[in-house]
Amino acid sequence: MTTYFHEQESIRARLGGDDVRTLKVLADRYIGANPPVPFAFRAFNRDGILQNEEGLFDLDLGRRFPEAKQGQISYAYSLVWSDSDRNLDVLLRCLGPVQFYFNGELAYRSNVMDELKPDATVKLNLDFAKGWNRLWIKAKHTAAGFGCLFGSDEAKVRILNVRSPFAERLGQAGWVYSAPVDADVFEGIALPNPFSSEREHGLAWLPEGRWREEELALLNCERMFGVQPGRTAYAWSVLHSDRPGAAPYVLKGTSAGPATVWVDGRLVADVPAAGSFQAEVELVYGRHDVLVCSSCGPQSWGFTLEGWAGGEPAPFRAPADVHGSSGEAWFYLGPFDASHDLDVNELLTMKRVFHNQYWRLDRPRTWIRPYYENAMLSNKWTVGNATNFGRWDYPLGVTIYGLLQTGRLLGRPDIIAYALEHVQSCTDMYEYSLWDRAQYGFPAINQQLVMMKMLDNCGSFGSAMLESHKDDANAGYMPIAQRIGNFMLRELERKEDGAFYRVCQDEYSANTMWADDLYMSTPFLCRYAGMTGNSEALDEAARQFLLFRSYLYMPEQRMMSHVFDFKYGMPTRIPWGRGNGWTLFSLTEVLEALPEDHVHRAELVAFFQELCAGYAEVQADSGLWHQVLNDPDAYQEASCTAMFAYAYARGVRFGWLREPERFVRAALRAWDGLTRYAIDGQGNVHGVCSGSRYAFTTDYYKKDLLTVTNDNHGVGIMMLAGTELVKLKDWLGGRGTIGSAGLAD
DSSP: OOOSSSSGGGHHHHHHTHHHHHHHHHHHHHHHSSSSOOOEEEEEETTSSSBBTTSOEEEHHHHTTTTOOTTTEEEOOOOOOSSOOOEEEEEEEEEEEEEEEEEEEEEEEHHHHHHHHHHOOEEEEEEEEEEEEEEEEEEOBTBBBEEEEEEEEETTSSOOOOOOOOOOOOOOOOEEEEESSSOOTTTEEEEOOTTTTTTTEEEEEEOOOOOHHHHHHHHHHHHHHOTTTTTTEEEEEEEOOSSSOOOEEEEEEEEEOOEEEETTTTTEEEEOSEEEEEEEEEEEEOOOOOEEEEESSSSOOOOEEEEEEEEOOEEOOOOOOOTTTTTTOOOEEEOOTTTTOOHHHHHHHHOOOOOOOOOOOOOOTTEEEOOOSOBBBBBSOOBBBSSOOOOOOOOHHHHHHHHHHHHHHTTTTHHHHHHHHHHHHHTHHHHHHHHHHHHHHOOOOSHHHHTOOSGGGGHHHHHHHHHHHHTTOOOTHHHHHHHHHHHIIIIBBBTSSOOOBBBOOOSSTTTETTTTTHHTHHHHHHHHHHHOOOHHHHHHHHHHHHHHHHHHEETTTTTOSSSEEEETEEEOOOHHHHHHHHHHHHHHHHHHSSSSOOOOOHEEEEEEEEHHHHTTOOOTTTTTTESBBTTSSSSSEEHHHHHHHHHHHHHHHTTTSHHHHHHHHHHHHHHHHHHHHTTTTTOOOOEEEEEOOSSSHHHHIIIOEEEEETHHHHHHHHHHHHHHHHHHHHHHHSSSOOTTTTOOO
């Protein structure tokens, strides 16, 4: 049989049959390895290189330099940080002659066909090393064009964040690019050190990141917004009092027009006209938010403000860490028309957009922008060493569900709180992420939610979001749920009979139906129906199961084909383990939600019974199932085993199965096998195949689609299987409650 570690290293060897403690180890290991690190805030210049809707960086230098001469050269430079070795496909579309250097080595030089053929796309496979990686593009202006488009393949899933090089821009997001020059400055010499000064080689690097001297002579608001009489802007900073008890602080300032100052939401100064002002406040130890509203006069606009305590300067600090801001203490918001009614008590947040405005810095065209920079996917769907926290994607939807159920069963509010915080990190920024896409062309956070195009992007995490609503009735979830619900019920592509499928035009998976999509849709639809009372959503979930059965079910084997490929008019007839696991797992969710008198209930219960019987016949002696269910030579895979154990346990408890004793034994054997062969003593999960594509041969699933330790496709379902086995054992014992010490085998 397949082995992933010595049996003495297993959780079974360490804890025996203590299922409750096993769940504790699984949940605590995941949380410990994935600390709640939020989005990173960075300075971003709006005049820099933006991404298009595909996520490709638009380096169309011909548009940026319309006066460039034939033969002139420009350069583009950026850095990519990788927390671990990461393999990634990148796309490059030439608009003219281009050379691309990766970590100082020439990785691609365009040929005439790439330069002249419209929309010709080159795919390059890059191995990003742990640490800094350098991207350098040299573009020459010819009649064909000037520049290129560049970015990762499947950009909303395999995110490629770039940062600016050079000491002056350290920590800022985005590319730098040079004004055109007549000759190659770097012919025969090394490319510039990314941490040196940008002035070393005499090039004019853009976007412009510093104010000119005449601009620095202006007041802050005039410098950023120009003179706009009658309009207002806000500035936000923080004073930290390090004095015990209440201490007097003095705020001294000047204003070019009317101004108002609040400290912790309390009005401390109301300045009616231009001039100097002073206010005294009592501040206790800790952080204090300072907000200034500045109104533009007829000729100038802005303010100055200093803090003093005990005759000593009390410096202002930034309200949040913003990389690349060089320690600037003030964030700015505006300008606003006088008619805009803003509640000062609601302004002090980085989570909202206010009348189409977001916080910016006192630099040319520079806004603050949040970025998802935690664990990044590679070509093999694996992630690096960084935390998964804050990511919206489908494997993590199962993880969140597993954490919620584990926290509830164990009576661990800390586990539940962690799961809720992950969900809220995405949902709290939903409004902003839509604005971010509208402003910059491609979102820097919540990429899959905002760029929703297929069920993978919304169903699984959306279902976990609604499940978390049981523990946190967050009103912010409803707009997202309604958008996902409308997408599934009104916008998603369907076959003529109404079955969901994937159009995916010009992609490898064009015109296909996947068993996986039963999980990506039906659990969400069931929860959405329960939350909104929308019976249409529940009816759709039941109907999709019957439709998918008509395309994918193999009755002679009582298993599901992984994919139906409409290009060939046939199913692949490969019963991939996890694809079947998704099916059975999701069917339990639908059956739990369907009322007893639902028109499709009896048919779906019968389908559940058929599938359970088919899977039971191919369970290995170890208790696990094979990666290809009917191929005993395929490796034994953990995630499908956990899904079958989960579904069997629920089927017995809810009375959906004939011969319940048979499936009790199968579920217990599966969980025993997982704790012996797939979960080690530290709670690491082994034997989970990475995210799949599809094929018509078993070799792909057996030899190419290999396992990854702690893959997100398996950690959550392992916890879900464990919680259901604890409930099953408790139910079998007739206790009605779960013993604090766990249940024996």
